[in-house]
Amino acid sequence: MLTQFITILIIVSIIGCILYGRRLIKTEKVDAVFGNPERAKGGTHWVIVGASAILMLWLYYSWDIAKGFYPKSANELCQVAKINESLLGLKYQFPIEEREFKSTSIIKIENKNLKKIANEINKSPDLNDQQKTILVSYIDRTSKLIPFLTSEELIEIDTKIKIQEMTEQIKQLSINFQKKNYPFETDAQKNERQKLINEQGGWGIVTIDTGSGSIENTIEIPTAPQTIKGLKFHAAAKELSLINDKFFKLRNHNPLFKSSIKQLKDDIKAYRKSLNDSEELASDYAKNIVKIARRIEFASIYPPNALNEMQEAILEFDDLQNKEQGGLRLIDILLFPSGTIVASGATCSEQGSGRWLPKPSDTFNKFVLLSKPSVGYKNVPLLWIEMVDVSKMIGFFLPDWIADILPGEYPVHTKEGIVKDNFKSNVLKVVTGDFKLLKVPVPYGHIWDSFMRVFLGLMFGIIIGVPLGLFMGLNRFARGFFDPLIELYRPVPPLAWAPLIISVLGIDNSGKIFLLFMVSLSIMIISARAGASGTQLSKIHAAHSLGATKKQILRHVIFPNSLPEILTGIRVAVGMCWGTLVAAEFLAGTTGIGFVENVAKKYFQWEVIWITIIIMGLLGLLFDITLRKIIDKTIPWRGKG
Amino acid sequence: MKKILSFILGSIFALNLSISVANSAANEVRVAYFLEWPSPNLEDMMKKNYAKALGVPVKWTSFNTGVEMTEAMLAGDIDISYSQGLAPFINAVKANAPIKLIDVAMEYGMGNTTCVTSNASGITKANASELEGKKVAVPLGTMADYVFAKSMEIVGVDASKINVIDMVPEDGTAALISGDVSMACLFGGNSVQAATEVGSRLISEEEAEAAGILGIDITSVTNKFMNENPGMVRTFVEVTHEANARYNSGKSDLNSMAKASGMEMSKMKNTLDGFKFLNAEETKQSMENGNLSGFLDGMGTPTGNVDTSFLPL
Numbered sequence: 027m028l029t030q031f032i033t034i035l036i037i038v039s040i041i042g043c044i045l046y047g048r049r050l051i052k053t054e055k056v057d058a059v060f061g062n063p064e065r066a067k068g069g070t071h072w073v074i075v076g077a078s079a080i081l082m083l084w085l086y087y088s089w090d091i092a093k094g095f096y097p098k099s100a101n102e103l104c105q106v107a108k109i110n111e112s113l114l115g116l117k118y119q120f121p122i123e124e125r126e127f128k129s130t131s132i133i134k135i136e137n138k139n140l141k142k143i144a145n146e147i148n149k150s151p152d153l154n155d156q157q158k159t160i161l162v163s164y165i166d167r168t169s170k171l172i173p174f175l176t177s178e179e180l181i182e183i184d185t186k187i188k189i190q191e192m193t194e195q196i197k198q199l200s201i202n203f204q205k206k207n208y209p210f211e212t213d214a215q216k217n218e219r220q221k222l223i224n225e226q227g228g229w230g231i232v233t234i235d236t237g238s239g240s241i242e243n244t245i246e247i248p249t250a251p252q253t254i255k256g257l258k259f260h261a262a263a264k265e266l267s268l269i270n271d272k273f274f275k276l277r278n279h280n281p282l283f284k285s286s287i288k289q290l291k292d293d294i295k296a297y298r299k300s301l302n303d304s305e306e307l308a309s310d311y312a313k314n315i316v317k318i319a320r321r322i323e324f325a326s327i328y329p330p331n332a333l334n335e336m337q338e339a340i341l342e343f344d345d346l347q348n349k350e351q352g353g354l355r356l357i358d359i360l361l362f363p364s365g366t367i368v369a370s371g372a373t374c375s376e377q378g379s380g381r382w383l384p385k386p387s388d389t390f391n392k393f394v395l396l397s398k399p400s401v402g403y404k405n406v407p408l409l410w411i412e413m414v415d416v417s418k419m420i421g422f423f424l425p426d427w428i429a430d431i432l433p434g435e436y437p438v439h440t441k442e443g444i445v446k447d448n449f450k451s452n453v454l455k456v457v458t459g460d461f462k463l464l465k466v467p468v469p470y471g472h473i474w475d476s477f478m479r480v481f482l483g484l485m486f487g488i489i490i491g492v493p494l495g496l497f498m499g500l501n502r503f504a505r506g507f508f509d510p511l512i513e514l515y516r517p518v519p520p521l522a523w524a525p526l527i528i529s530v531l532g533i534d535n536s537g538k539i540f541l542l543f544m545v546s547l548s549i550m551i552i553s554a555r556a557g558a559s560g561t562q563l564s565k566i567h568a569a570h571s572l573g574a575t576k577k578q579i580l581r582h583v584i585f586p587n588s589l590p591e592i593l594t595g596i597r598v599a600v601g602m603c604w605g606t607l608v609a610a611e612f613l614a615g616t617t618g619i620g621f622v623e624n625v626a627k628k629y630f631q632w633e634v635i636w637i638t639i640i641i642m643g644l645l646g647l648l649f650d651i652t653l654r655k656i657i658d659k660t661i662p663w664r665g666k667g
Numbered sequence: 668m669k670k671i672l673s674f675i676l677g678s679i680f681a682l683n684l685s686i687s688v689a690n691s692a693a694n695e696v697r698v699a700y701f702l703e704w705p706s707p708n709l710e711d712m713m714k715k716n717y718a719k720a721l722g723v724p725v726k727w728t729s730f731n732t733g734v735e736m737t738e739a740m741l742a743g744d745i746d747i748s749y750s751q752g753l754a755p756f757i758n759a760v761k762a763n764a765p766i767k768l769i770d771v772a773m774e775y776g777m778g779n780t781t782c783v784t785s786n787a788s789g790i791t792k793a794n795a796s797e798l799e800g801k802k803v804a805v806p807l808g809t810m811a812d813y814v815f816a817k818s819m820e821i822v823g824v825d826a827s828k829i830n831v832i833d834m835v836p837e838d839g840t841a842a843l844i845s846g847d848v849s850m851a852c853l854f855g856g857n858s859v860q861a862a863t864e865v866g867s868r869l870i871s872e873e874e875a876e877a878a879g880i881l882g883i884d885i886t887s888v889t890n891k892f893m894n895e896n897p898g899m900v901r902t903f904v905e906v907t908h909e910a911n912a913r914y915n916s917g918k919s920d921l922n923s924m925a926k927a928s929g930m931e932m933s934k935m936k937n938t939l940d941g942f943k944f945l946n947a948e949e950t951k952q953s954m955e956n957g958n959l960s961g962f963l964d965g966m967g968t969p970t971g972n973v974d975t976s977f978l979p980l
Contacts, residue, residue: 114894135722246763274897317720325898368765370890371971375763381741405827528838533802533847614804614842615833625833628734628755628808630762 029094029387033085036078043071043078081386089376090385092361093229099357100229101252103367104374105259106354109347111369112267113340115274119326120337122344129327133172136318140169143318147311157308160297164312167290168319174283175327182280189276189336192269196339199265200346209261219257222250230388247367247374258350263369278328287323291316384633392633402471403622403634408641409473413465421459429454473641475617479535479610480603480649483542487599491547492592495554496584516548520606524613533614541610546599553595557588590664593657600653604646619645695724696892696899699736699748702729702929703855704884705939706750706773707914708907709927720906721899734758734808736887740766746892747903750884752810753962760972767893768973770886770904771950771959776876778941780810780854782818782869783862788849792869795822802830804839804851810882811836813966815852817880818870856938881958893974905979911944947978 050071058064085091092099119128126134147153147161174180202208211219226248251257294316298309348355358366365378375381384392399407432450439445447455455461497504498512520541531537561584569583611620619638626634657664700712711717717725728745730736733755739745741764750772759766782803784790790797798819805815819826834842836858839851844865851866853859870878886904893900913919925935945953953959954975963973 111890111894115897118895139719139722314719318722321720321722321898321902324901368890370763370765370767373763373969373971375765377741377765404831528834528841528847529845532845533804533832533834533838533842613834614838614847616830621833625807629758630737630764 027094029085029090029385032081033091033094036082036085040075040078040082043075046071047075084383084386086361087363087379088383088385089362089380090387092357093385093387096357096361097229098252098256099354099361100247100367100374100376101249102256102259102354103358103362104247104249104369105251105256105263106347106351106358107367107369107374108263109259109266111371112263112270113344115270116266116340117344119273119333120340122337122341127330129176129325129330132322132325132327133176136172136322137169139318140165140315143311143314150307152307153311157305161308161311161315164290164294164297164315167286168315168322171283171287171290171319171322172327174280174286175278175322176329178329178331180280180282181278181329181332185276185278185280186332188272189332192273193336193339195265195269196336196343199262200339200343203258203262203343203346203350208258211257219250223248223252226250230385246376249373255350255354259347262347274326276326277324278326278332279323287319290319382632384636389633389636393637396634396637399471404625406617407471409469409471411467412470414468415459415465416463417461418459420463421457424457426454426457428457472617472619472622473645475535476607476611476619476642477645479538479618480542480600480607482535483539483603484546484596484599486539486543487546487550488596491550492554495551495556495592496558496580496588498551499555499558499588500580500584512548512551515544516552520545520602521609524609528614533616537613538607538610538618541606542603545602545606546596549595549599549602550592553591553598554588557591558584560591561587586661589661590657593653593661597650597653597657600649601646604642604649608642695726696721696896696903697726697728697744697746698903699728699730699739699745699751701731701750703857703938704750705924705928705930705935706942707910707919707924707944708749710913710920710923711906711910713923713927717903717906720902723899732809737764737766740764740887740889743889743891746889747900748887749907751887753883753885753959754808754810754813754966756885756887757963757966757968758808760969761967765890766887766972767890768885768954768959769888769893769900769975769977770907771945771953772884772886772907774943774945774953774958775882775884775941776872777814777880777882778872779856779859779938780814780882781859781872781875782811782815782850782852783843783859783866784850784869785843785846785848785866787846787865790849790869791867792822792874795824795869798824798850799828800830801849802832802847804834804842804848804853805831806835806839806852806854807831807833809854811852811854814875814880814882817878818852818875821870821874821878821880856934879958879961881962883953883959883962885959897977901977901979904977908947908950908979912946914944915946947980951975951978951980 047069085094117123121127124131144162144165147158147165150158153161229248230246251260294312298312301309351358363379365376365380367374368377395401396403397408399410402408402410429450432453434448434450436454437446437448437451494504494508498508499505523541523544527537527541531540565583565587566579569579574582607618608620608623611618612624615621615624619642623635623638626632626638696717698717700706700709708717712725712727715725728739730739730748733748733752736745736748736751737755737759740748748766756766756768784798788797788801790801803815805812815831816826819829832842832848834851836851836853836855839848839853840858840862842848843851843862850869851862853862870880886907888900910919921932921935925932928935930938949957954973960973
């Protein structure tokens with residue numbers, strides 16, 4: 027319902043905005059020439075069109091529009107797919123989807139293979155003439171097997187009758203298929219089917235096991251036929267797959283063929299036995315010739331016209347079922363772009379863009395679910411608040427050795443088995459945070475962890491990179507000393523450090539933050555240095571002549587001058603950090619958006635993958651907007667002189 | 668405006684047409700396999716026996732994980748996956764991937780897939796309950812993940828109380844050595860060897876076998892390829908079983924296998940010693956009511972994804 031509404035809304039808004047845009051051009055009185063930035067201002071309506079277009083593409087290629095407007099189409103297409111699956115093997119025998127008969131192509135390939143082996147044998151320097159003649163004679167005999175199978179006269183009556191039977195069955199099915207009440211369902215069958223339908227639920231349904239807090243993929247397409255039309259296809263598919271099985275069990279082996287292939291096999295067997303170890307090559311060739319003979323034995327090779335009637339019957343049925351599909355075909359072509367629904371045995375699945383591009387509605391539902399703190403992902407919520415005692419933070423910041431360096435000993439238990447606290451142990455309690463104070467809410471969860479990693483990596487990069495960069499821009503020693511180091515490390519992609527991280531820094535946050543720190547550091551150094559060395563000399567001279575100290579010049583002239591460069595550097599670094607975050611969280615994943623994505627990939631949870639992608643995009647955007655605000659506030663003079 | 672509209676329509680049309688046009692004529696068969704995971708049929712791969720038996724060229728591509736094999740099969744780039752782990756296969760069919768299990772590639776004791784506790788942590792089977800609340804490295808979604816769950820059942824530890832960290836075996840080993848985790852569940856000869864240098868197996872190989880912890884690698888095939896070329900699938904399975912029979916009777920060319928799997932001879936022999944290559948009857952038994960079917964049921968696998976009809980019986 028919601029999908030339908032949104033789809034219509036999007037279409038209306040796109041058309042409306044385009045019309046508005048066109049009218050605006052006609053009525054607007056802006057005399058800006060081409061190249062004047064004035065012309066690019068405004069245009070909220072184009073923002074709406076852009077956003078709507080993305081959403082529309084998503085709705086369309088995830089097949090959500092099909093689901094919204096024709097919720098039963100997936101189920102019906104599933105039944106059609108079942109027919110296609112059972113017909114595929116049979117169709118494949120004839121030039122329906124292929125260019126030639128299966129028999130023809132097999133004969134072509136095997137003749138080619140025989141020729142190839144014959145050539146190899148004739149050219150082989152390691153075979154003697156006697157071996158060559160024997161092997162070539164086997165090849166001859168193998169190729170002469172084929173006419174036994176393709177001859178119209180030799181085909182057995184029994185085989186002919188069986189083919190006739192199958193053809194009749196297909197024809198009968200075609201006749202029945204046209205009848206309105208085709209599968210002739212009884213009330214009992216109907217009730218049973220209804221029960222199945224109620225059990226299986228709708229298309230794209232996702233069940234959640236809140237007990238274990240896991241989100242599992244479930245049946246995405248209901249398989250039991252929901253509609254009368256679907257039932258028809260379902261029943262026909264069943265019959266067809268029986269015929270299909272029968273056909274593939276059938277062998278066109280007449281006595282002549284059987285005796286000659288047996289003779290050939292026995293001869294080759296005897297010949298291989300007679301060879302000694304030094305003649306392995308000849309034995310190998312003989313073995314390969316037998317293999318070709320066996321392939322010919324098991325292939326469905328028939329005389330050129332033996333299956334004509336059957337082919338016609340299949341084509342007739344195929345036409346019928348295509349006609350029967352009617353409007354469904356149109357839905358399939360228009361609303362199921364780049365892919366369709368495919369049956370695999372009893373179940374159906376989406377194959378194509380609908381598979382890896384989850385429906386917006388499903389994604390949204392799953393997101394709502396993931397956001398519930400009780401569900402989360404892998405027992406950790408996306409973002410939630412935990413009440414943490416302030417004492418824990420005090421314990422975190424105060425180093426534990428404060429207690430150790432105090433005079434005295436830690437308490438020892440008494441004879442009565444009681445441990446009495448003394449001053450030293452009480453101090454230890456304070457520095458380890460083992461006491462109660464008021465509780466404050468602290469956010470936690472995947473999103474918060476990722477956010478903190480990026481934030482800390484960035485902070486460390488700024489704290490170390492900016493002073494170092496300024497120093498390098500102003501001081502000969504610093505420039506000369508650090509330059510080779512920085513220039514050597516800067517071009518290394520941050521992920522190149524990844525293999526070392528776990529061994530050196532362990533699996534906790536330190537490794538991940540270190541990676542992000544490496545990313546931001548080089549950017550911050552470069553930008554701070556460029557800022558410092560780009561300060562206009564006249565401003566420094568002016569400050570000097572007014573009697574400013576070195577510190578004052580640095581604080582009031584050079585630093586503000588390099589701020590635009592530094593802040594731009596931070597913006598670039600944020601982007602780069604997000605880029606590295608996912609890879610950093612792939613290592614030793616415990617929490618974080620990158621971890622969620624990596625695990626979801628292993629379980630083919632496409633919705634979760636897209637949710638993480640969207641969250642990362644939004645968080646990156648949030649970071650960037652915040653920075654833009656900071657830039658506007660702190661350096662209003664940027665770009666103005 | 669007309670240009671824009673026609674461009675949009677044109678590109679939508681082009682995208683719609685980009686439905687995977689796979690090789691229905693089967694001019695070649697594309698097979699996925701693992702390096703450093705030796706099997707007798709690698710000899711046939713080296714000697715191009717598959718191509719000879721199938722009558723068309725066979726393209727072998729090596730993969731790192733079974734999950735990647737599934738992805739390649741779904742994208743239509745691989746027809747047959749040889750020695751895919753059972754765990755990735757189960758995850759795939761649970762996500763409705765149209766692939767079928769047609770053969771057991773090998774069964775193996777969990778000698779090369781196991782959980783190792785570090786000596787520093789002092790945890791053994793006897794005091795395994797201490798693992799609760801500790802950090803454990805597990806490559807999620809793999810056979811090692813399954814072994815982890817099973818091992819915890821055996822030693823009676825609540826797996827949900829353990830702090831599981833998702834790490835590939837190489838990283839898990841590194842974390843175990845550095846002491847970041849108390850236990851690492853791993854697969855692969857090199858990783859297990861490195862880990863046991865600083866730790867010991869939580870459950871010995873014999874105990875694991877007795878408890879029914881068993882690794883099974885399988886051969887899977889895309890539905891499309893199976894329907895279109897049943898003969899080729901049968902031939903593939905047949906050649907594989909011939910190779911297994913040859914290996915079981917000690918006639919395999921180990922040099923060629925070592926070369927194909929990219930392993931040293933001694934290491935490969937060690938690995939191979941842990942493998943059991945079944946014959947066709949044993950395979951059918953395993954698939955219908957033996958180890959494999961038990962495993963599939965135990966993991967809650969949807970039925971109808973196993974097909975025994977291609978076995979050379």
